[in-house]
Amino acid sequence: xxxxxxxxxxxxxxxxxxxxxxxxxxxxxxxxxxxxxxxxxxxxxxxxxxxxxxxxxxxxxxxxxxxxxxxxxxxxxxxxxxxxxxxxxxxxxxxxxxxxxxxxxxxxxxxxxxxxxxxxxx
Amino acid sequence: xxxxxxxxxxxxxxxxxxxxxxxxxxxxxxxxxxxxxxxxxxxxxxxxxxxxxxxxxxxxxxxxxxxxxxxxxxxxxxxxxxxxxxxxxxxxxxxxxxxxxxxxxxxxxxxxxxxxxxxxxxxxxxxxxxxxxxxxxxxxxxxxxxxxxxxxxxxxxxxxxxxxxxxxxxxxxxxxxxxxxxxxxxxxxxxxxxxxxxxxxxxxxxxxxxxxxxxxxxxxxxxxxxxxxxxxxxxxxxxxxxxxxxxxxxxxxxxxxxxxxxxxxxxxxxxxxxxxxxxxxxxxxxxxxxxxxxxxxxxxxxxxxxxxxxxxxxxxxxxxxxxxxxxxxxxxxxxxxxxxxxxxxxxxxxxxxxxxxxxxxxxxxxxxxxxxxxxxxxxxxxxxxxxxxxxxxxxxxxxxxxxxxxxxxxxxxxxxxxxxxxxxxxxxxxxxxxxxxxxxxxxxxxxxxxxxx
Numbered sequence: 078x079x080x081x082x083x084x085x086x087x088x089x090x091x092x093x094x095x096x097x098x099x100x101x102x103x104x105x106x107x108x109x110x111x112x113x114x115x116x117x118x119x120x121x122x123x124x125x126x127x128x129x130x131x132x133x134x135x136x137x138x139x140x141x142x143x144x145x146x147x148x149x150x151x152x153x154x155x156x157x158x159x160x161x162x163x164x165x166x167x168x169x170x171x172x173x174x175x176x177x178x179x180x181x182x183x184x185x186x187x188x189x190x191x192x193x194x195x196x197x198x199x
Numbered sequence: 200x201x202x203x204x205x206x207x208x209x210x211x212x213x214x215x216x217x218x219x220x221x222x223x224x225x226x227x228x229x230x231x232x233x234x235x236x237x238x239x240x241x242x243x244x245x246x247x248x249x250x251x252x253x254x255x256x257x258x259x260x261x262x263x264x265x266x267x268x269x270x271x272x273x274x275x276x277x278x279x280x281x282x283x284x285x286x287x288x289x290x291x292x293x294x295x296x297x298x299x300x301x302x303x304x305x306x307x308x309x310x311x312x313x314x315x316x317x318x319x320x321x322x323x324x325x326x327x328x329x330x331x332x333x334x335x336x337x338x339x340x341x342x343x344x345x346x347x348x349x350x351x352x353x354x355x356x357x358x359x360x361x362x363x364x365x366x367x368x369x370x371x372x373x374x375x376x377x378x379x380x381x382x383x384x385x386x387x388x389x390x391x392x393x394x395x396x397x398x399x400x401x402x403x404x405x406x407x408x409x410x411x412x413x414x415x416x417x418x419x420x421x422x423x424x425x426x427x428x429x430x431x432x433x434x435x436x437x438x439x440x441x442x443x444x445x446x447x448x449x450x451x452x453x454x455x456x457x458x459x460x461x462x463x464x465x466x467x468x469x470x471x472x473x474x475x476x477x478x479x480x481x482x483x484x485x486x487x488x489x490x491x492x493x494x495x496x497x498x499x500x501x502x503x504x505x506x507x508x509x510x511x512x513x514x515x516x517x518x519x520x521x522x523x524x525x526x527x528x529x530x531x532x533x534x535x536x537x538x539x540x541x542x543x544x545x546x547x548x549x550x551x552x553x554x555x556x557x558x559x560x561x562x563x564x565x566x567x568x569x570x571x572x573x574x575x576x577x578x579x580x581x582x583x584x585x586x587x588x589x590x591x592x593x594x595x596x597x598x599x600x601x602x603x604x605x606x607x608x609x610x611x612x613x614x615x616x617x618x619x620x621x622x623x624x625x626x627x628x629x630x631x632x633x634x635x636x637x638x639x640x641x642x643x644x645x646x647x648x649x650x651x652x
Contacts, residue, residue: 104231105238122262123239127231128270135274135547137619143227146234148241153231160619 080119089121089129091168097139097157098165103146104130104153130155138164207250211236214254218264228271236261298475301349306471309342310464322459332384333372336392339467341365343474344402350478351405364398368642375646382587383646390591393638396421400631414628419543420477422488422536427473435465489544492537493554496561499537503564510571517575524592527572531599534565538606542627547620555614562607569600587649591641598637602630 096110104126133139138161146152218229236257243253321327348358377384404413439457446453541558609626612618
């Protein structure tokens with residue numbers, strides 16, 4: 078399924094923050110987790126994750142540190158900050174509102190689609 | 200297998216060289232991406248792909264490098280090759296030749312505009328200073344706005360909206376019945392360019408002036424334009440001296456030529472040329488403003504701290520003369536400038552360092568000095584009442600004081616790790632309209648309140 082680009086972009090911040098709230102991580106592992114969480118249906122062009130991470134770092138939501146990975150390469154690890162957690166909370170509330178609104182409208186649509194609930198069309 | 204690894208390493212090295220050429224990415228970005236690429240290749244070979252296939256798939260998954268370096272450039276806009284990256288494949292890009300022609304025509308137009316009033320008996324010189332004081336910024340800023348609007352591809356409607364602001368300024372400046380020898384006319388003449396600079400900024404950002412990063416670019420642009428302008432002015436002074444000398448050698452006086460043509464036309468034309476140079480070659484002196492701030496911040500700290508210490512040591516108060524208030528305003532402007540350009544050039548991700556502490560010391564000591572001056576001035580005003588000059592200087596002082604005080608607070612939070620540096624950046628960019636609004640108030644409201652005196 079192709080998910081609209083704007084939707085992908087909008088969900089990137091809460092997804093990345095939530096994944097980092099689970100545990101500190103680095104780019105490649107974050108992408109693996111996104112793919113896991115979405116059952117492989119949310120596809121990012123891999124590289125685009127990094128500008129997102131850098132933006133979050135600039136805004137002070139995550140902090141990055143270079144360290145040596147278990148395979149011996151230098152790797153940049155990201156950790157969520159207190160501000161990042163607050164931002165994640167704010168984003169969660171926003172998405173829940175949107176989600177609730179959509180659920181309501183979906184159920185209304187589903188009801189309309191059932192003919193016996195629409196006597197005027199009988 | 201060894202041959203395979205070697206080939207893979209070669210591929211990766213080529214890829215890295217290619218990425219480095221894409222200008223949006225700095226060394227650590229590439230390193231981070233390479234780590235990603237190697238992880239991906241590792242996972243793919245583990246699932247059975249050959250090394251070279253894995254490399255191709257991994258590179259493809261990273262995505263279009265062009266799009267990527269543009270994303271990086273957009274995110275790290277403090278890396279100033281942004282213009283180059285964005286300009287390279289910008290479909291609306293202007294060819295350098297057309298741009299040169301446009302700038303030359305506009306500079307010439309500004310030069311003509313400044314000489315035109317002479318046809319109506321308002322030549323440069325004694326008798327018409329008042330006319331030029333009223334209109335000086337209107338000879339050059341509209342042309343600068345036209346150039347920037349053209350460069351940003353703004354439509355005619357957008358440009359018209361900006362030019363209406365200049366027309367309104369012209370109407371106010373020329374219809375207000377200013378009293379000769381009054382204070383409100385010089386005040387309006389000084390503050391008008393500051394207010395109109397906002398219109399230039401709107402054109403510069405292509406009407407995206409609400410975005411903090413765009414405002415930051417405009418701050419950098421202003422600083423670089425100023426530096427270029429000073430350089431051009433120095434060159435112009437040398438040219439004038441040589442011209443005068445050469446003509447004197449053949450027994451002719453070139454003073455008329457210089458003072459009526461070279462000086463005024465050069466002074467307005469140089470603004471256009473300077474703006475064009477900043478736009479064309481953002482790389483040439485992009486580091487000038489930060490270098491100057493690095494040199495002068497420690498020096499100003501030294502002077503201010505010495506001044507405060509001397510004042511405490513000797514117990515001398517500030518002697519209130521006419522110019523004292525303006526002098527302290529200028530001090531705050533310089534400190535603010537040092538702060539602003541240090542902020543604009545700083546890598547927002549770098550951890551707090553020695554220079555940041557120095558910067559905070561500068562701001563705090565300037566605030567202390569200013570508080571002392573303000574107390575003295577308040578006493579004077581309560582004794583002698585408000586005049587336009589005193590009110591304007593006091594207002595400016597407060598506008599600057601609020602900015603610096605809050606900056607000091609944000610800076611100290613940053614030094615204690617409580618807030619990201621971007622908070623300070625955002626504060627500076629969101630404060631910009633305050634200057635314009637205050638300047639506008641001095642131009643429009645002051646003459647009415649003080650009866651054009």
